[in-house]
Amino acid sequence: MDIYNKDKFYVAVDCIIFGFDDGEMKLLVFNRKIDPFKGSLSLIGSFVRIGESVSEASKRVLKEFTGLEDVYTKELKSYSSVDRDPGYRCLSVAHYALIRIDDTINMLIEEKEAEWYKIENIPALILDHNEMVMDALKRIQQIARYEPIGFELLPNKFTIPQLQKLYEAIYRRKLDPRNFRKKILFLDIIIKLNEKDKTSSKKGAFLYQFNHAKYKEFQQLRFNFEI
Amino acid sequence: MDIYNKDKFYVAVDCIIFGFDDGEMKLLVFNRKIDPFKGSLSLIGSFVRIGESVSEASKRVLKEFTGLEDVYTKELKSYSSVDRDPGYRCLSVAHYALIRIDDTINMLIEEKEAEWYKIENIPALILDHNEMVMDALKRIQQIARYEPIGFELLPNKFTIPQLQKLYEAIYRRKLDPRNFRKKILFLDIIIKLNEKDKTSSKKGAFLYQFNHAKYKEFQQLRFNFEI
DNA sequence: TATAATAAATGTAAAAAATACATTTATTAT
DNA sequence: ATAATAAATGTATTTTTTACATTTATTATA
Numbered sequence: 063m064d065i066y067n068k069d070k071f072y073v074a075v076d077c078i079i080f081g082f083d084d085g086e087m088k089l090l091v092f093n094r095k096i097d098p099f100k101g102s103l104s105l106i107g108s109f110v111r112i113g114e115s116v117s118e119a120s121k122r123v124l125k126e127f128t129g130l131e132d133v134y135t136k137e138l139k140s141y142s143s144v145d146r147d148p149g150y151r152c153l154s155v156a157h158y159a160l161i162r163i164d165d166t167i168n169m170l171i172e173e174k175e176a177e178w179y180k181i182e183n184i185p186a187l188i189l190d191h192n193e194m195v196m197d198a199l200k201r202i203q204q205i206a207r208y209e210p211i212g213f214e215l216l217p218n219k220f221t222i223p224q225l226q227k228l229y230e231a232i233y234r235r236k237l238d239p240r241n242f243r244k245k246i247l248f249l250d251i252i253i254k255l256n257e258k259d260k261t262s263s264k265k266g267a268f269l270y271q272f273n274h275a276k277y278k279e280f281q282q283l284r285f286n287f288e289i
Numbered sequence: 290m291d292i293y294n295k296d297k298f299y300v301a302v303d304c305i306i307f308g309f310d311d312g313e314m315k316l317l318v319f320n321r322k323i324d325p326f327k328g329s330l331s332l333i334g335s336f337v338r339i340g341e342s343v344s345e346a347s348k349r350v351l352k353e354f355t356g357l358e359d360v361y362t363k364e365l366k367s368y369s370s371v372d373r374d375p376g377y378r379c380l381s382v383a384h385y386a387l388i389r390i391d392d393t394i395n396m397l398i399e400e401k402e403a404e405w406y407k408i409e410n411i412p413a414l415i416l417d418h419n420e421m422v423m424d425a426l427k428r429i430q431q432i433a434r435y436e437p438i439g440f441e442l443l444p445n446k447f448t449i450p451q452l453q454k455l456y457e458a459i460y461r462r463k464l465d466p467r468n469f470r471k472k473i474l475f476l477d478i479i480i481k482l483n484e485k486d487k488t489s490s491k492k493g494a495f496l497y498q499f500n501h502a503k504y505k506e507f508q509q510l511r512f513n514f515e516i
Numbered sequence: 517t518a519t520a521a522t523a524a525a526t527g528t529a530a531a532a533a534a535t536a537c538a539t540t541t542a543t544t545a546t
Numbered sequence: 547a548t549a550a551t552a553a554a555t556g557t558a559t560t561t562t563t564t565a566c567a568t569t570t571a572t573t574a575t576a
Contacts, residue, residue: 116380
């Protein structure tokens with residue numbers, strides 16, 4: 063067998079963690095406490111261990127940095143340029159994750175010296191991590207057309223205006239509130255509650271919950287979730 | 290640093306090569322001439338060398354098995370279950386490729402002991418290769434809505450009925466010939482030639498070519514290519 | 517040379533979905 | 547009682563999708 067067939071790689075995972083807060087999409091960035099690149103900003107990652115799969119490694123990393131176990135996570139793609147990491151011959155499998163930002167999580171990530179950055183305003187990150195973020199943003203725009211990923215980023219109870227702002231942030235364009243509401247309600251994918259959120263208006267906006275059962279039905283058909 | 294951070298992997302690429310011939314989507318399957326799994330059927334793959342990226346490795350493999358240099362190839366996903374390969378701790382990055390089947394290629398793949406199988410009728414392959422194929426088929430159905438991948442699979446000159454048959458094979462459903470033609474011509478993505486193909490009818494069908502320039506325009510906008 | 521056979525090519529009406537657009541409503545604070 | 551604020555609502559128009567049947571160009575053969 064060819065000698066080239068015997069080369070071995072370090073394998074890493076990097077997690078591109080998105081959240082939505084204050085009407086803005088945000089990225090979780092880590093301030094590295096250890097070498098290499100101590101003091102630089104990076105995505106959250108880890109080497110993959112021999113005894114785990116890539117997806118297990120990504121779950122482990124997410125648990126460690128956010129405390130969350132059931133996070134929406136998808137593989138983005140692998141990054142393997144020969145000179146991508148000056149220290150190791152290392153392939154990284156990037157994953158993007160969508161989480162609900164809340165105080166519990168924010169306390170945890172503060173301990174870890176991680177921080178949220180608006181996606182409009184992402185700082186320089188180590189290695190090819192900025193490229194990963196850009197690729198992940200593109201991917202999310204794509205899949206938002208087919209999967210109701212918006213719901214992964216909002217709290218369990220949310221208002222229609224909140225949901226609209228989120229989609230405006232993902233698509234980076236304004237949406238008409240009448241048409242947005244009409245489409246979402248027509249999809250029948252959210253359930254109206256008998257409660258209002260009054261944090262952003264005097265009138266208050268009705269709270270809704272995501273209808274998981276209905277979404278499962280959609281997945282069978284090839285439904286166009288595009289907003 | 291954690292000792293677990295020092296584990297190393299073999300990294301492989303596997304290529305899920307699709308073609309279209311005789312009105313059917315086909316998969317290129319390789320009859321392994323060497324151990325491990327000598328005599329079994331598998332996808333076409335290779336270990337990734339230290340001096341190349343994953344995508345370079347996939348191009349190398351495709352060149353070797355098909356003689357083609359400019360093949361439409363996309364990364365599908367990584368496969369890394371701990372026990373996926375009994376011989377090695379090996380991560381494989383699967384790629385799917387779309388090629389135009391012709392006599393030149395068929396001669397080459399015959400030499401390599403590879404063979405086309407109808408996708409309705411794929412044999413048992415080694416390791417997790419059947420899973421890769423199923424995942425790739427799903428992915429192709431998805432992206433066919435947005436990218437004119439159909440053109441990668443047809444010869445340079447093709448007829449509208451041929452193109453329709455291809456989309457019927459990808460989507461696995463019948464399409465209305467009037468509506469299909471209307472949509473395709475409206476997209477203005479194919480150029481009519483002054484030649485006919487008379488292999489499948491007495492009247493003959495006009496040949497067309499893909500309009501690459503027009504497609505580039507589409508990519509800028511977020512165009513729905515869905516048929 | 518007329519006719520039969522074959523798949524290619526064509527058009528239109530109806531239904532569904534997307535878009536554009538302005539006013540009223542519920543509530544709180546003054 | 548009033549002003550201020552964001553939430554909620556409806557309709558007409560345009561665009562897109564769908565459903566559906568006949569004519570046309572060509573070859574083979576009677």
